[in-house]
Amino acid sequence: MTSDQATDIQRRMYNFIVHYMKTERMPPTNREIGRELQIASTGHVDYHLNMLEKKGLISRQPKKSRGIKLIKTVTGIPVMGSIAAGQPLEISRDPEQMIDVGREMEHDNTYALIVKGRSMIEDHICDGDYVVIKPQDTCNNGDIVVAVHLQEGMSGSATLKRFFQEKDHDRVRLQPANSELEPILIPRSEWDEEWKVQGKVVAIFRQCRAA
Amino acid sequence: MTSDQATDIQRRMYNFIVHYMKTERMPPTNREIGRELQIASTGHVDYHLNMLEKKGLISRQPKKSRGIKLIKTVTGIPVMGSIAAGQPLEISRDPEQMIDVGREMEHDNTYALIVKGRSMIEDHICDGDYVVIKPQDTCNNGDIVVAVHLQEGMSGSATLKRFFQEKDHDRVRLQPANSELEPILIPRSEWDEEWKVQGKVVAIFRQCRAA
DNA sequence: ATTAGTTTTGAAAGGCTGTTCTATTTTTGT
DNA sequence: ACAAAAATAGAACAGCCTTTCAAAACTAAT
Missing domain, CATH: 1.10.10.10 (Winged helix-like DNA-binding domain superfamily/Winged helix DNA-binding domain)
Structure with a gap:
């Protein structure tokens, strides 16, 4: 049983x-x-x-x-998978791992992702860090967001970037925090059709592994 | 009352x-x-x-x-003050603030400090970050530690640094993670007399302020 | 259809629990 | 020393809670 x-x-x-x-x-x-x-x-x-x-x-x-x-720990928020700039977001339906991040953040459907790679390194978000995501459709300029690229036949790939609405160019810029990487530029018309904001980073948590 | x-x-x-x-x-x-x-x-x-x-x-x-x-929140660990490289550590006896960091870390006398300044910026520890400290006397080479300088008549000033034991020079090096700052070099003989390790950083927590 | 296993009900026993009351002791302030 | 306030004990009550039991209803498999 x-x-x-x-x-x-x-x-x-x-x-x-x-x-x-x-x-x-x-x-x-x-x-x-x-x-x-x-x-x-x-x-x-x-x-x-x-x-x-x-x-x-x-x-x-x-x-x-x-x-x-x-028996199981049920406090905290679920770790739903990992995310890297450009690579797909793996989401497990029934996440086995939970992480405590303070009760104020345990609202709604807040969840955590594990960061892979160094795409946000200049914002001091490192490989292996947990980012706490608060789901929301909208965000402000400069927010670090989970942006989802909606693709036919696929569940969509997600990426962690800073969000900028560039009014003068009539486009949205998804900016990695790594000068070696290029931003993604999306014409205003394609935004809302092919892309959406899934949520916003509200906290970062890093565990220092024992030496 | x-x-x-x-x-x-x-x-x-x-x-x-x-x-x-x-x-x-x-x-x-x-x-x-x-x-x-x-x-x-x-x-x-x-x-x-x-x-x-x-x-x-x-x-x-x-x-x-x-x-x-x-009535009060008593989960999590107490935030005992703030710390910056070189500057004294302010410790409040009865910390009003508490922070949840996961139950695995709620051992012993684990506490948190708020980082001031950019002395550990190259280790991606930023101004305003919370560092979770596990109290212990000893540490390994490369650990990020709270080092206390014991001074006559004073309760001692504390600083956040990386710890290196340099056997060939017979001294201890406390290394900030900022190339603009100089390491503190302590002869082996003075270590243990004037200095001690107060604890070790086991986690970092950063709250992203709303834009 | 029959049987075995599982789920549900109802009732009851007995211990636990919060609350209240009265009386007694201790502490505190004057 | 005296009076008022606070702290403690003991007992008792009613309601809450877990656990148990016997019996009935339901399900699934043969």
Whole structure:
């Protein structure tokens, strides 16, 4: 039995526990779980909690009120893959890795990407750094953004660049922070059709590996 | 009534709640609090919890088991001040700011400092970055460390540098990551007497200000 | 259709928990 | 020394909570 084989109700139960713990900062009681999932019997909740424990998703502390602990870390934001200038963005649906970046940033669908290469090195974003992305359609001039190139038949490739709207040239410039690399210039007409802003970098996190 | 005027037992009670929540990931029950602080009566615990609520340190959810919430954020690590190459390190005893950097780093007495200036710019550590410091006496060659210069009558000034032990010259070199700045060279004999390593940088965190 | 396994209900037992009340002791300020 | 305020103990209550049990409903496979 693995965690994959969780019933629909068990998955909903687990999700509720995660959500409850995030908002309430304590685990829910069996009754609260039952109320949420419209389960009539507390024994029934107990039954599925035992299933979740057997499947390795939670651990239980017998006799203790709210005696539920999550096995996996669910704080922080998901690391959705890696990104490099020009190369496609790999996104995993169910990211196994999570990273804590402070509660203020845990809004909405904020996520993290691992930077590959030195394309943003002059902005002091290094290979291996985590960039925290806040999803949004629009951005200001000079923001570091994840820009997606929409291509027929493909899910689109993404790149990390600084965004500049050049009114005098009637185009958008996606500028890498590396003088060896060229900016991408997109005529205003093609923007919005072939490109869009996926999100904006709000923080950078670097772990120093042990020497 | 402010949080400053907390009795000794109330302070211990609050500290226990904080500690319990960190380790157990849920608030303690009144009885668990009483057991820890050797309070015989649950009514007595209730009394002091009300005091703590009145003093603005916690909030209580009536009738709910473990119905305690902390008002201040206590996750993450404390920001103990700021540091710049050559300039003294300001350390506040009771840091008001906290920063989340992931639970793996919340060990021991790990803390954060705010970097001032561009002395480590070539290592891509910028003005305003947070550096996460893990306290330790020793370090390896090439580690970025907080080095403290012990001075008579002063609490000592600290600086952020790369550490190199130069065996052939029989000295220690504290190297800034800025070619405009000179390294500090300390004869082996003076090291350990006038200098010590306070801790080592294990992570860097940068918040991108909104444009 | 039958059977085995799983899911759901209802009820009840017994321990835990927050709360309240009264009385007693200790501390504090005058 | 005295009075007021704060701290502590003990007991008791009602509601909450987990756990258990027996029985019923449902599902899937044969």
